[in-house]
Amino acid sequence: MKADPATQLRLLDLQALDSGLDRLAARRRDLPELAVIAERTKVIDSLRADIVRVETEISDLARGQRKLDDEIDLVRSRADRDRRRLDAGQVSNARELENLQSELASLARRQGVLEDEALEKMEAAEELDARLAKLVAERDRVQAELDSSAARRDEAFAEIDAQAAGTRKERETLAPVLPAPLVTLYERIRSTSNGVGAAKLVRRRCEGCHLELSGADLRTVAASPADEVVRCEECRRILVRTAESGI
Missing domain, CATH: 1.10.287.1700 (Helix Hairpins)
Incomplete structure (x- = not known):
């Protein structure tokens, strides 16, 4: 799946909104x-x-x-x-x-x-x-x-x-401007991964499962085109590359 880097970063914004909603629901429940x-x-x-x-x-x-x-x-x-x-x-x-x-x-x-x-x-x-x-x-x-x-x-x-x-309301504004296939994939992963469908790659570590990528996986991610939607080999979440990724 392809999505330009800016779109992938917007997916992180969507994740932040969803995580915020999950935290509010948990706060209400508890x-x-x-x-x-x-x-x-x-x-x-x-x-x-x-x-x-x-x-x-x-x-x-x-x-x-x-x-x-x-x-x-x-x-x-x-x-x-x-x-x-x-x-x-x-x-x-x-x-x-x-x-x-x-x-x-x-x-x-x-x-x-x-x-x-x-x-x-x-x-x-x-x-x-x-x-x-x-x-x-x-x-x-x-x-x-x-x-x-x-x-x-x-x-x-x-x-x-x-x-x-x-x-x-923010989510309803953001989600429709993202590619539908990307959002569908994100939602599917999120539903089976404790509410987290997309995570940053920060200093060679996936912020979804908090595990550091192996050398081989890291090289694969680094070699992937910027618009390639990559996934963590450990947790299978969408892995979004940023300036903090260390690659």
Whole structure:
């Protein structure tokens, strides 16, 4: 393949633009904020699940407290009723009086047990409320970090995308003025060579694979016409000769 030396040098310009685009893509892909966002998102999801579990426990406990309060009210009402009968002297039979007093004692014991349970539930509710408040505060803290990281990510994306758009515009201007067969060869090599399709020959070294050409290869390159498109024997990239080539 033939291409005048100036055109081959322009191919290096195309390579520089493509390498710039690759670096921008890598920078966009590897932004530190992305790892932070992924980690904080996992933490947020875990905290939200914990909050739901605690809220469910609080709801279940509140339902149990209401049921317990209803039972305490029922016991108190029954005890009040029996006490009013006793105070009013409505019970004259000794056996019935004994039964009534026994029932009052039993109701008092039952009320004591229920009130102890209610106190335990109140303490448990306070612990759950404190735990929920702590979880919510932690969720809010992590959410703030997540929002901050997302804002930095979006700012970095906007900057990178703007640079990439400018670089692509330069590429779209340059590529069409180069010979189509040369660009096709360059693109084919670039797709299988880590994004580098053309490299300088600098001081007898290929800047694509960073290996020094052997004496025989160097002589072959030196003997090739200036408009001959030569390739590195090691990496098969297009090798562009410059004043720095050392030949």
